[in-house]
Amino acid sequence: MAGIVHFANFYRWMEQVEHDFFRSLGLSIVRHLPDGSTIGWPRVTANCRFESPARYEDILTLRLTVSRLGVKSITYDVAIRNGDRSVARGSMKTVCCVVRPGLPMESLEIPEEYRSMIQEHREGE
Numbered sequence: 304m305a306g307i308v309h310f311a312n313f314y315r316w317m318e319q320v321e322h323d324f325f326r327s328l329g330l331s332i333v334r335h336l337p338d339g340s341t342i343g344w345p346r347v348t349a350n351c352r353f354e355s356p357a358r359y360e361d362i363l364t365l366r367l368t369v370s371r372l373g374v375k376s377i378t379y380d381v382a383i384r385n386g387d388r389s390v391a392r393g394s395m396k397t398v399c400c401v402v403r404p405g406l407p408m409e410s411l412e413i414p415e416e417y418r419s420m421i422q423e424h425r426e427g428e
Contacts, residue, residue, distance in 0.1 A: 308357040314349060317381045317393050320365040324379075328420040339404045342414070344397040347376070351393035361385045369425050375399050375410045377421065 321344075325332045334342040357363060364384050371378040376398045383391040399413045413421075 306358055308359065308361075310351070310353065313351045313353075313383065313391050313393060316363070316365055316383065317349065317351070317367075317379075317395055318346075320367045320381060321379060321395065321397070324367050324424075328424060330417060330420060341402045342411075343400055343402065344377070345400055345408070346395050346397050348396045349393065351391050353391045354389045355385075357383075357385060357390045361390075363390060369421060370394070372413075372418070372421055372425060374412055377413070 322332050332344055336342065362385070366382045366384070368380050368382075369377060370380045376396055378396045379394060381393045381395070382389065383393070398410050399417070400408045401411050402408045
């Protein structure tokens with residue numbers, strides 16, 4: 304109604320850039336294991352600070368950086384821009400979890416395959 308992008312879209316875009324990041328490393332945000340369990344990355348925190356309005360038809364760019372690689376979690380910072388103008392800045396913390404059939408989700412240490420790819424990306428920044 305106000306002609307600006309609804310705030311919830313920013314969270315969707317931040318999640319999408321996270322998925323794009325994983326794909327760029329040859330990884331998937333969801334990994335199905337032979338035993339029927341699944342590894343995933345639920346968010347435990349997400350925030351976004353809006354700095355200037357985004358309007359429909361604006362072409363926005365998102366830049367994701369890994370600000371922290373923990374034992375079980377990853378924290379991302381996301382910058383959202385319209386050309387040279389900052390639109391928003393956000394961050395998300397995700398935890399590596401496994402879901403086994405019939406059991407509650409539980410956190411686990413980030414598998415080495417993921418850790419090494421993410422660490423390599425961080426060192427190449």
